[in-house]
Amino acid sequence: MNLLPWVSLFFTILWASTVVAIPSQTTDKRASSPFVSTSGPGFVVNGSSLKYIGTNAYWLPTLNTNADIWNTLSNLSALGIKVVRLWAFNDVSTIPVNGTWFQLIQNGTVTVNNGPNGLQKLDTVIQMAEQHGLYVILSLTNNWYPLPLLNSTVPPVNSTAFDVTPGTNNTLPRNYLSNNYGGMDLYVRQFGLQTHDQFYTNPSVLTSFMNYTTQVVSRYVNSPSVFSYELANDPRCNSTLAASPTCTTETITTWHATVASHIRSIDPNHLISSGVGGYLCTNCPKLYPLAPAPAPPATSPAPGKKKRSQAKPVTKEQILRERSERRRRNREAAKRAGTLVEDGVRVRGRWVSTATKRQQTPTLGSVYDGSYGVDSQDISNIPDIGFSSFQLFPDQQSYGPVDPNVAPWQSIEQNGAQWITTQAQSASAVGKPSILTGFGLVTQSNAPSFVPFNSTVAPFAADNPNASTTYGVTSQQQADTYTSWLNTGIAAGLNGIIQYQWGQSNLTAEPGTTISPPTTTGESPTPSSPGQAPTPQQTTGQSPNDGYSTTGSTTVQQILGNAAQSIAAN
Ligand SMILES: *[C@@H]1O[C@H](CO)[C@@H](O)[C@H](O)[C@H]1NC(C)=O
Ligand SMILES: *[C@@H]1O[C@H](CO)[C@@H](O)[C@H](O)[C@H]1NC(C)=O
Ligand SMILES: *[C@@H]1O[C@H](CO)[C@@H](O)[C@H](O)[C@H]1NC(C)=O
Numbered sequence: 001m002n003l004l005p006w007v008s009l010f011f012t013i014l015w016a017s018t019v020v021a022i023p024s025q026t027t028d029k030r031a032s033s034p035f036v037s038t039s040g041p042g043f044v045v046n047g048s049s050l051k052y053i054g055t056n057a058y059w060l061p062t063l064n065t066n067a068d069i070w071n072t073l074s075n076l077s078a079l080g081i082k083v084v085r086l087w088a089f090n091d092v093s094t095i096p097v098n099g100t101w102f103q104l105i106q107n108g109t110v111t112v113n114n115g116p117n118g119l120q121k122l123d124t125v126i127q128m129a130e131q132h133g134l135y136v137i138l139s140l141t142n143n144w145y146p147l148p149l150l151n152s153t154v155p156p157v158n159s160t161a162f163d164v165t166p167g168t169n170n171t172l173p174r175n176y177l178s179n180n181y182g183g184m185d186l187y188v189r190q191f192g193l194q195t196h197d198q199f200y201t202n203p204s205v206l207t208s209f210m211n212y213t214t215q216v217v218s219r220y221v222n223s224p225s226v227f228s229y230e231l232a233n234d235p236r237c238n239s240t241l242a243a244s245p246t247c248t249t250e251t252i253t254t255w256h257a258t259v260a261s262h263i264r265s266i267d268p269n270h271l272i273s274s275g276v277g278g279y280l281c282t283n284c285p286k287l288y289p290l291a292p293a294p295a296p297p298a299t300s301p302a303p304g305k306k307k308r309s310q311a312k313p314v315t316k317e318q319i320l321r322e323r324s325e326r327r328r329r330n331r332e333a334a335k336r337a338g339t340l341v342e343d344g345v346r347v348r349g350r351w352v353s354t355a356t357k358r359q360q361t362p363t364l365g366s367v368y369d370g371s372y373g374v375d376s377q378d379i380s381n382i383p384d385i386g387f388s389s390f391q392l393f394p395d396q397q398s399y400g401p402v403d404p405n406v407a408p409w410q411s412i413e414q415n416g417a418q419w420i421t422t423q424a425q426s427a428s429a430v431g432k433p434s435i436l437t438g439f440g441l442v443t444q445s446n447a448p449s450f451v452p453f454n455s456t457v458a459p460f461a462a463d464n465p466n467a468s469t470t471y472g473v474t475s476q477q478q479a480d481t482y483t484s485w486l487n488t489g490i491a492a493g494l495n496g497i498i499q500y501q502w503g504q505s506n507l508t509a510e511p512g513t514t515i516s517p518p519t520t521t522g523e524s525p526t527p528s529s530p531g532q533a534p535t536p537q538q539t540t541g542q543s544p545n546d547g548y549s550t551t552g553s554t555t556v557q558q559i560l561g562n563a564a565q566s567i568a569a570n
C-alpha cells in the first residue's frame with residue numbers, strides 16, 4: 001500500500017521522459033488528470049510533476065478593470081511564476097458604496113453577493129488565470145480583522161472609515177490591507193459572540209462559514225486552475241479578540257477536519273490545504289498521529305528501486321541541537337574574524353565572560369510549543385488535507401534566538417532557513433508535499449508602509465508619533481535573504497515557495513475602491529468646473545503595499561524569476 005504512490009511516480013517519470021504512452025493500468029488514475037493532485041510527497045498534473053514559485057496578491061479581485069487583472073497576471077506569469085495565492089473572501093457588515101465585496105455578515109444574518117462587484121470578480125480572476133496557465137490558491141477566511149481596534153463597542157462609521165489615530169494612515173481604503181477583508185472576528189462580532197475561537201466552535205457560525213464555502217467551491221469544481229482551497233489564512237486561537245481558555249490545538253485541528261470533509265463532499269477534484277503559519281508542537285496530543293514506521297522488509301528491494309528513507313519526526317532535541325551547532329559555527333567564524341561577542345561583554349576593550357548567559361535553560365519558543373493553539377503537523381496529517389503548508393514572516397514572529405556573532409539580519413536569515421528545513425522534514429514525516437505559502441522581509445524603503453497583520457497601525461509611518469529611527473533591512477540584505485531562503489527551500493525539497501507579496505503599477509484608480517486616486521496634493525485630479533463635463537478618471541494607482549510589496553524592486557522580481565527556473569529543473 002505504502003509503495004503504490006512511488007510506483008506510480010516511477011512510471012510517471014518514465015512516461016514523461018520517453019513520450020511513449022504506457023498502459024495506465026499501473027498508473028494512478030488521478031496522475032493523468034488536468035487537476036493538480038498529489039502522489040506521495042509530490043504534485044502531479046497531466047502526468048507530470050509540478051514544483052513552482054508563486055506570489056501573493058490578495059487584492060486581485062478588487063481591481064477595477066479586467067485589463068488590470070489581465071496585466072497583473074501577464075506580468076507575473078512572464079517571470080515564470082505559476083501560482084497566485086489570494087483572498088476568496090471579502091466580508092462586510094455594511095454594504096460599501098463602491099468597490100468589491102463578497103459577503104454581508106450583519107447581526108447573525110449572512111448574504112452572499114453574486115453580482116458583478118461580488119463573486120463574479122473572483123470568477124474573472126480564475127478565468128484569466130486559466131487563460132494564463134496559472135493556478136490560484138483560494139483562501140476562504142482570515143484570522144486577522146483588527147477593526148475596530150480603538151473602540152470595539154462602536155462599529156465603523158462607514159465602510160471606508162478605517163481608523164482615526166495618527167500612524168494608522170487612515171486614508172487607506174477598505175481592502176488595502178490584507179487584514180481588512182472581514183474574516184473570523186467579523187463573524188464572531190456579528191453573531192453576538194465574544195471570543196475569537198468561537199469562530200471554530202459556534203454551530204451558527206460554522207453553518208454560515210460552510211454555506212459560504214459551498215457557494216465558492218461549487219463555482220470552481222470544474223476549473224483546473226484552482227490549485228487548492230485554503231481553509232483560512234493563519235488560523236489560531238486568538239486574534240484581536242482574545243481566545244477562550246478552552247481553545248487548544250485540538251480545537252483548531254478538529255475545525256480543519258470538519259471543513260475539509262465538507263469541501264471534499266462537494267468538490268472531488270481539488271486539493272484542500274490549511275493556511276497555517278506552520279507552528280509545531282512537539283509535545284501536543286495528536287488527533288491524527290503519524291503512522292508507526294513500517295518494519296524493514298525482510299528481503300532487500302529489487303535492484304534499481306530506491307527504498308524510501310524513513311522520515312523522522314521533528315523533536316525538541318533536534319531543533320536545539322541544530323541551533324547550538326549553528327551558534328558554534330558562527331562563533332568559530334567570528335573567532336577567526338576577531339569579532340567574537342558571544343558569552344561576553346566588552347570591558348575597556350577586553351572580553352569578559354558572563355556566566356549567567358550560559359545557565360539559561362534553552363526553550364524552543366512559541367513557534368514550536370503549541371501556544372498559538374496550532375499543531376501544523378497534526379493538521380497536515382488530516383486525510384482530506386492535501387499538503388503541508390507554512391509561512392515565514394520574521395518581522396511579526398520570532399523563529400529562534402538572535403546570535404550576537406552575526407549581524408541581526410543574518411540571524412533572521414539563518415533562523416528562517418532552519419524553519420524551512422524543519423517544515424520540509426515535518427511534511428516528509430507526514431508523507432505529503434510542502435508549500436511555503438508566504439514569506440517576506442520588510443525593507444527600510446517599505447517600512448513606512450508596514451502594517452503588521454494583527455494591527456491597523458503603521459508603526460513606522462511618517463505620521464506616527466512613535467516612528468523613530470530606521471526599521472527594516474536594506475534592499476541588498478533582503479535580496480540575500482530571499483535568495484538564501486529560496487535556495488534552502490528548493491534544496492530541502494519544498495514543492496512550492498510563494499513570496500509575499502506582488503506589486504503592480506499602472507492600475508485604474510476609482511474613488512472608494514482599493515485602488516483609489518492619489519490624494520497627495522499635486523497628484524489629485526483637477527476638479528471639473530461647474531457646467532463642464534466631469535473629468536474622466538485618468539489617474540492610475542499602485543497595488544496595496546503593507547510593507548512587503550515588490551513595487552519598485554526589479555531585484556526581487558529577478559530573484560523570483562531565477563528561482564522559478566531553478567525549482568522547475570529540480
Ligand atoms: C492538461 O491537459 C489538458 C488537456 O489536454 C490541457 O488542456 C491542459 O492545458 C493541460 N494542463 C497542463 C498544466 O499542462
Ligand atoms: C505588465 O503590466 C503593464 C501594466 O501595468 C502592461 O502595460 C504590460 O504590458 C505588462 N507586461 C507584460 C509582460 O505582460
Ligand atoms: C439583531 O437580531 C436580533 C435577533 O435576531 C434582533 O432582535 C435585533 O433587533 C437585531 N438588531 C439589529 C440592529 O438589527
Ligand SMILES: *[C@@H]1O[C@H](CO)[C@@H](O)[C@H](O)[C@H]1NC(C)=O
Binds near residue numbers: 110111112211212
Ligand atoms: C446560505 O447562503 C444563501 C445565499 O446567501 C442564503 O440565502 C441562505 O440563507 C444561507 N443559509 C444559511 C443557513 O446561512
Ligand SMILES: *[C@@H]1O[C@H](CO)[C@@H](O)[C@H](O)[C@H]1NC(C)=O
Binds near residue numbers: 150151152153
Ligand atoms: C466607545 O464608544 C462608546 C460610544 O460612543 C463610548 O461610550 C465609550 O466611552 C468609547 N470607549 C472608548 C474606550 O473610547
Ligand SMILES: *[C@@H]1O[C@H](CO)[C@@H](O)[C@H](O)[C@H]1NC(C)=O
Binds near residue numbers: 097157158159160161
Ligand atoms: C466615512 O466616514 C468618514 C469618517 O467619519 C467621513 O470622513 C467620510 O465622509 C465618510 N464617508 C461616507 C461615504 O460616508
Ligand SMILES: *[C@@H]1O[C@H](CO)[C@@H](O)[C@H](O)[C@H]1NC(C)=O
Binds near residue numbers: 168459466
Ligand atoms: C505609540 O506608542 C504607545 C506606547 O507604546 C502606544 O500606546 C500607542 O498605541 C502607539 N501609537 C501608535 C499610533 O502607534
Ligand SMILES: *[C@@H]1O[C@H](CO)[C@@H](O)[C@H](O)[C@H]1NC(C)=O
Binds near residue numbers: 238239240372
Ligand atoms: C495571543 O496568543 C499569544 C500566544 O499565546 C500571546 O502572546 C498574545 O498575547 C495573545 N494575544 C491576545 C490578543 O490575546
Ligand SMILES: *[C@@H]1O[C@H](CO)[C@@H](O)[C@H](O)[C@H]1NC(C)=O
Binds near residue numbers: 397452454455
Ligand atoms: C501583534 O503581534 C506582535 C508579534 O507577535 C506583537 O508584538 C504585538 O503586540 C501584536 N499587536 C497586537 C495589536 O496584538
Ligand SMILES: *[C@@H]1O[C@H](CO)[C@@H](O)[C@H](O)[C@H]1NC(C)=O
Binds near residue numbers: 067068071506
Ligand atoms: C497602463 O495601462 C494601460 C491600460 O491597461 C495601457 O494601455 C498602458 O499601455 C499601460 N502603460 C504602461 C506604461 O504600462
Ligand SMILES: *[C@@H]1O[C@H](CO)[C@@H](O)[C@H](O)[C@H]1NC(C)=O
Binds near residue numbers: 160
Ligand atoms: C463612488 O464612485 C463614484 C464614481 O466614481 C464617485 O463619484 C463617488 O465619490 C464614490 N463614492 C465613494 C464613497 O467613494
Ligand SMILES: CC(=O)N[C@H]1CO[C@H](CO)[C@@H](O)[C@@H]1O
Binds near residue numbers: 462545
Ligand atoms: C501604507 C501607507 O500609506 N503609508 C503611508 C502612511 O503615511 C505616511 C506619511 O503620511 C507615508 O509616508 C506612508 O507611505
